[in-house]
Amino acid sequence: DFNFIKDTTAPTITMLFPPANGSAYNFVTNYPINLSTNEVANLTINDSKWTLIQAREGKWFNFTNNTALADGQYDFKVWANDTAKNNASIDFNFIKDTTAPTITMLFPAANGSAYNFVSNYPINLSTNELANLTINDSKWTLIQAREGKWFNFTNNTVLADGRYDFKVWANDTAKNNASIDFNFIKDTVWPAYREYSTNKTSPET
Numbered sequence: 001d002f003n004f005i006k007d008t009t010a011p012t013i014t015m016l017f018p019p020a021n022g023s024a025y026n027f028v029t030n031y032p033i034n035l036s037t038n039e040v041a042n043l044t045i046n047d048s049k050w051t052l053i054q055a056r057e058g059k060w061f062n063f064t065n066n067t068a069l070a071d072g073q074y075d076f077k078v079w080a081n082d083t084a085k086n087n088a089s090i091d092f093n094f095i096k097d098t099t100a101p102t103i104t105m106l107f108p109a110a111n112g113s114a115y116n117f118v119s120n121y122p123i124n125l126s127t128n129e130l131a132n133l134t135i136n137d138s139k140w141t142l143i144q145a146r147e148g149k150w151f152n153f154t155n156n157t158v159l160a161d162g163r164y165d166f167k168v169w170a171n172d173t174a175k176n177n178a179s180i181d182f183n184f185i186k187d188t189v190w191p192a193y194r195e196y197s198t199n200k201t202s203p204e205t
Helices: none
Strands: 013-017 023-025 033-037 041-045 051-056 060-064 072-082 087-096 103-107 113-115 123-127 131-135 141-146 150-154 162-172 177-186
Touching: 013 087, 033 041, 033 072, 041 051, 103 177, 123 131, 123 162, 131 141
Parallel strands: 023 087, 113 177
Antiparallel strands: 013 033, 033 060, 041 072, 051 060, 072 087, 103 123, 123 150, 131 162, 141 150, 162 177
């Protein structure tokens, strides 16, 4: 007795890590690529710097690269070949990004700026790349994060006159972090003035 299996269906390759094209990471070394197939297969990758370190059950594949890579986008093609010699391939990429985002103050324009707002104290910032921004004062609420790069905070509570100090953190899609410190002064007090007379009396002769 004997049998054989006719199989004309190409294997399916699934990306496990990176989870999506264009994913950004700040790895210094060891750049993992993890994939799976829906059936027993052999996998090959088009970049010799990546080494297959595990092929569990012929369906779970872990590649790694311990060489140093420059920041930038890395593009790959992976081929799967099953036991019936059916082939499949996928293309994917990831971005190495070890550069911290840059935060720019838009308003207040400079440390120590003084304002006489009664309410609604805006803080506007921008970043040079997509990022999340957080501020160290819960009284300020993020009301806009346009394109992930332009951030408007506001506070509609009543503040006493005085100096207010802040720290803002930025976290980009590769988990690089940056922060800035700044302050502004609320001053609603009119400057003091003194009235002087310009009338002069000529001395008696």
